[in-house]
Amino acid sequence: MPTSNSVTVLGLGPMGRALAGAFLDAGVRTTVWNRTPGRAEEPAERGAVVARTAEEAVGASGLIVVCVRDYDAVDAVLRQEPVTAALKGRTVVNLSADTPARARDTADWAARHGVRYLDGAIMTPTPTIGTPATVVLYSGPAEPYREHRPVLEALGGTHTHLGEEIGRAAAHDLALLDVFWTAIAGWAHAVALARAEGITARELAPYAQGIAAILPAIFDGTAAEADAGTFPGDANPITSAAASIAHIVHTSEAHGIDTGVLRAAEGQVLRVIGRGHGAGGFIRVAEEVGRR
Template sequence: MSSFTEESAVTVLGLGPMGRSLAAAFLAAGLPTTVWNRTPGRDRELVERGAVSAATAEEAVAASGLTVVCVVNYDAADAVLRRDEVTAALKGRTVVNLTADTPDRARSTAAWAAEHGVRYLDGAIMTPTTTIGTPDGVFIHSGPRELLDEHRTVLEALGGVHTHLGEDIGRAAAYDVALLDIFWTAMAGYAHALSVARAEGITARELAPFAQGIAAILPPI
């Protein structure tokens, strides 16, 4: 039997691949979960598993004390959260925004939240959808520490490690951008290396053992 109560109810706004994974993890943990997406139809499987499908974003955020947002960027998040009726429904409630964007956008949204009585925590997900609900997930958060502590039990239903990076609301986004810079630069470099090798008749399979050797010396450096 689940140890969660009605106070543990959570709403997920945004049902792309990551949003659906977040909602599925909450459901698997036994949390009362309400879902909403701008494009209808993405919640069918979640509803079959016990989620409540909200007709509007206002209805969705009013259903829970905690709303987790995961959409494509802050333009999309703001388009939902800053609608008058949604903003009014969020007053006194908590938003954890796991949407990826820049530190300045995080600070802008936090300022809006403070102005309208919305409790706000920013964050980012540093691992793919397959890690959600498993010990391999990595979540980073920034903003009021007490807000993360208050909702930690619910957020830990997502699995993995949840790290508070500081009170500066833009800090999680800064980590996210910096870490993704490492990832995409490395991927672009490897793709270019394969192209150089291919031009000389060297296959990716032939190059791979030596590429792994190069990668192995990077951590100590």
């Protein structure tokens, strides 16, 4: 098996190139490969070994880091002979994004072929890689994670092993992206509403940042409530949220602005109230949307 201070990066999109660059900057012997020719020039100029084939790339290192579009792309590379045979006994760290179910399926495939497998999620954008701002989550067997952590830490920032259940990293990834994209969708809608009332996005932005600044404390408090199954609404009952959302919907629709997302949120709130929980807190919505 190749030296422990070596890594192969499969996939040279923007994130893959950033990963390879961070490994190279840390002095890790790095081999790279990409399905589409022409993307290896930058890593090669920085000292990476460019493999001619995926099989050759896999054979160069005991640690294989995969970062491609999704698990369909992962399968197209790894589940082909002779690549699968070359992976036997090696560790694959899959940092591609997909679902927990796909992570479990890939782990089952890896186990059948003698491949040690860790699933992972990069929670920060490309420019953070190699800096203290990097955040990477992992799930899967603890032993290969401990063994390869010194090399993985070349990516900078914090690295957290979430447990041996292989789908946990992907589940965290999706839940956190749920927060992100719902917030961004809310910001886009707010910009449309503000513009309709003669307010520019630049004027609104500082106040939107003030709203964002109060969210961490809300996350902490409501997380404790959700886990405990108690939903106090003394300070801000869900009936207040219903009234506020109704005002936004009314004004938006008066301007001809689409309210599909807000109508969905309003429906969730009204269902909670309809079940007799109007005096409770907003996080009870999690119980409602999770109801089977």
